[in-house]
Structure formats: C-alpha cells, structure tokens
Amino acid sequence: MKKILLAGAALTALTAAAQAESHMSEVKIGILLGFTGPIESLTPSMAASAELAIDEVNESGKLLGGAKVSAVRADSTCVDSGAATAAAERMITSDGVKAIMGADCSGVTGAVLTNVAVPNGMVMISPSATSPGLSEVEDNGLFFRTSPSDARQGVVMTEALMDMGVKSVALTYTNNDYGKGLADSFQQAFEDAGGEVTISAAHEDGKADYSAEVGALASAGGDLLVVAGYVDQGGAGIIRGALDTGAFDRFHLPDGMIGAALEENFGDELDGSTGQVPGTDSPGAAKFAELVGSAFDPTGPYAGESYDAAALMMLAMEAAKSAEPGDYSVKITEVANAPGEKIYPGELGKALELLAGGTEIDYVGATNVELIEPGEASGSYREIKFEDGKMATTGYR
Numbered sequence: 001m002k003k004i005l006l007a008g009a010a011l012t013a014l015t016a017a018a019q020a021e022s023h024m025s026e027v028k029i030g031i032l033l034g035f036t037g038p039i040e041s042l043t044p045s046m047a048a049s050a051e052l053a054i055d056e057v058n059e060s061g062k063l064l065g066g067a068k069v070s071a072v073r074a075d076s077t078c079v080d081s082g083a084a085t086a087a088a089e090r091m092i093t094s095d096g097v098k099a100i101m102g103a104d105c106s107g108v109t110g111a112v113l114t115n116v117a118v119p120n121g122m123v124m125i126s127p128s129a130t131s132p133g134l135s136e137v138e139d140n141g142l143f144f145r146t147s148p149s150d151a152r153q154g155v156v157m158t159e160a161l162m163d164m165g166v167k168s169v170a171l172t173y174t175n176n177d178y179g180k181g182l183a184d185s186f187q188q189a190f191e192d193a194g195g196e197v198t199i200s201a202a203h204e205d206g207k208a209d210y211s212a213e214v215g216a217l218a219s220a221g222g223d224l225l226v227v228a229g230y231v232d233q234g235g236a237g238i239i240r241g242a243l244d245t246g247a248f249d250r251f252h253l254p255d256g257m258i259g260a261a262l263e264e265n266f267g268d269e270l271d272g273s274t275g276q277v278p279g280t281d282s283p284g285a286a287k288f289a290e291l292v293g294s295a296f297d298p299t300g301p302y303a304g305e306s307y308d309a310a311a312l313m314m315l316a317m318e319a320a321k322s323a324e325p326g327d328y329s330v331k332i333t334e335v336a337n338a339p340g341e342k343i344y345p346g347e348l349g350k351a352l353e354l355l356a357g358g359t360e361i362d363y364v365g366a367t368n369v370e371l372i373e374p375g376e377a378s379g380s381y382r383e384i385k386f387e388d389g390k391m392a393t394t395g396y397r
Contacts (some may be wrong), residue, residue: 025257030091032102035079038233050310060349081111106131127305148379154185171227175202197347218247268389304366
C-alpha cells in the first residue's frame, strides 16, 4: 500500500510539473483596442501590427527558451470606460494575459490603468493614448506609451500652422480626455506663439446634426478650422457640416482625424487642408513597411506604434527572463533605449538571441522608439496635406 501511495504521489508531482511546464510554454498578450466606436476604422491595422510582432517572435522560437505567444483581443470601444475595464478584467482573470497592448483612446486607457492594471500589477503599453494627463497618473511603473503626449502635438501643430502663415483659428474638440487635453495644449502653444484662437468649443460624438456647433464656429471665424475629434465620429460630422454650409473650406486635423476614411468620405473636398499624425521617416519605418508588405497599410495611424508596443513587451520579458509583469516592467525602458545594439522591425529573433546571451539592445523599431520619463515616447510627427483627394506626406517634424 505504501508503494502505491508513493507511486501515486510521484505521478501527481509529475503531472503538476508537466502542467506548470505547459503553462509556462504559452504567454498571452492582450490586445485591447476600439474594434467598435469612433476609431474602428483605425484599429484593424493596429491589431494586425501587434500580432505581426507576436508572429515574428513565435517564428524565432527564442522567447524564454521556446515559449509561444498568443494574442487575446478585446474591445475597448474607445469611449465606454465601463466596457473597457470589464474587458481588461476578463483578460487578466479569465484569459491569464501577462501584458496588455492598449488601450487606445485616452479616457478608457486611464480608466483601465487606474481600475484594473495598477490593482493587478499588469503592464500596459498604449500605442495611441496621447492625453497629457496620463503622464501624471500614479502607475507604479506599469504604464508606457509608444506615441508622444499631446503636449508635444500641440507644439507641433502650432509650428506647422505658423509656418503656413495661419494667424487665427477656430477650434473644436471631442468632449473627452483626449479632445480636451489636446485642445488645451494646442491653444496654449498657439497663443504663446502669437496666434489667436477665436473659439474653443467642445462637440459630442454620435450626433446626427452638427449645425449648431458649426454655426458657432463660423460666427467666431478664423483662417481655418482645427478639428480635434475622431475620424469615424463627430469630427467627420463637423467637417461635413462646415463644407455643406460654406462655413470653412480649410481644416487642420490632428492624429485622431487622420485615416483612410477621410479620403473615402470627403475626397477632393479637403484639398488644401493639413494635419499630422505620429510618424517617422527613420530606417525602421522603411523596414516595417517591407515587413508588412501588402497585408495592411504600414503607414496607417498607430500601426508602427502598435508593432513597437508588442515588441517591447516581449523583449523586456526576455531581458528579465520572466513573463511576469512585476519582473519585466523594469526592463522595458532598458531595452527601448541606448546603449546596445540597434534593433529594427524583422529583427526580433536576433534581439531575443542577443538578450539571452547577455548583450544589451537598443530597440529602434518602426517608430524610432525612445522612451522618456515617465515611460512615454519622445515622438515625431508625419505632416500631411490633402492633394487631389489623397493624403500626401509633406515632411516630418
């Protein structure tokens, strides 16, 4: 009987060890983006970019001695904080993710960070949450972003408009953390540079008629209209109302308004209008485009930033020799910045091999990644002008 009990105990121990080994052989990364809502036309390429990095790591077989990574998608909605936090909770408690690539929009990102990520000790890297307010959130060193803060975008917008000779603008923004943060940042920078903001007015998303908002903007006037909104929501409604009534025929559009839907919905009606979105003409951007091929648009808003966010998580895991957030969070900035061998898109397997051998890396990635405190990208912007119904890149700033 004693031998049977010992044999049973040994079998139980072996089974537990096998289960533990099986568990460790898979690392799940959550992809929390607004697959529905006001930026739903942008998120397919963002998710595909993150999954491209995951596929690249899996093909190398070099993460943590051969661990496989799987993606778990969930919908942030971009605007419903309750839905986003519930989705993040499910990712952690039910799916067992070890990292969250996301969220996307600033309001839901802040809610998930405060209510889910920090209490659960979960790392988040957002590719697109740009509110300056996120820099001030107590995140316990768990939150990073591969897109620059809108404090920077406000300055970039001002420089671009001043270079174009624009002296006065009307300004409308979507009534949430992203819109208000960007509007305030831009207004301060523009007025400090000697420009005039004739009106700064919020608009709500989801309305069928924006004639009242457009009327107020038209009354205030300006050389052009700045629309800090969403390409699939109220921002597009404001533009349509302004064009139809003749209130404005020239616009300047920040990152949330830049997307293929603009070309589809307005065509050459936007000719002469301008804008900017995070982007770089670095060697990494070209390598990313080559890696993507024809799978999706590699120059789409936040595509490169999404690839970089997922890549940084996995490289940090290798640097820490652990997929536990509490272990690898301290390695993210280390692998992102100099010193070390420069790593570009398509080189994640090489990077994992270097890290496994104790060699430092400097992840450049698709967007020329450089993380500054507190865990956000220094950032550069791709400048855009609408010509013949298409968005043309005119430079970088």
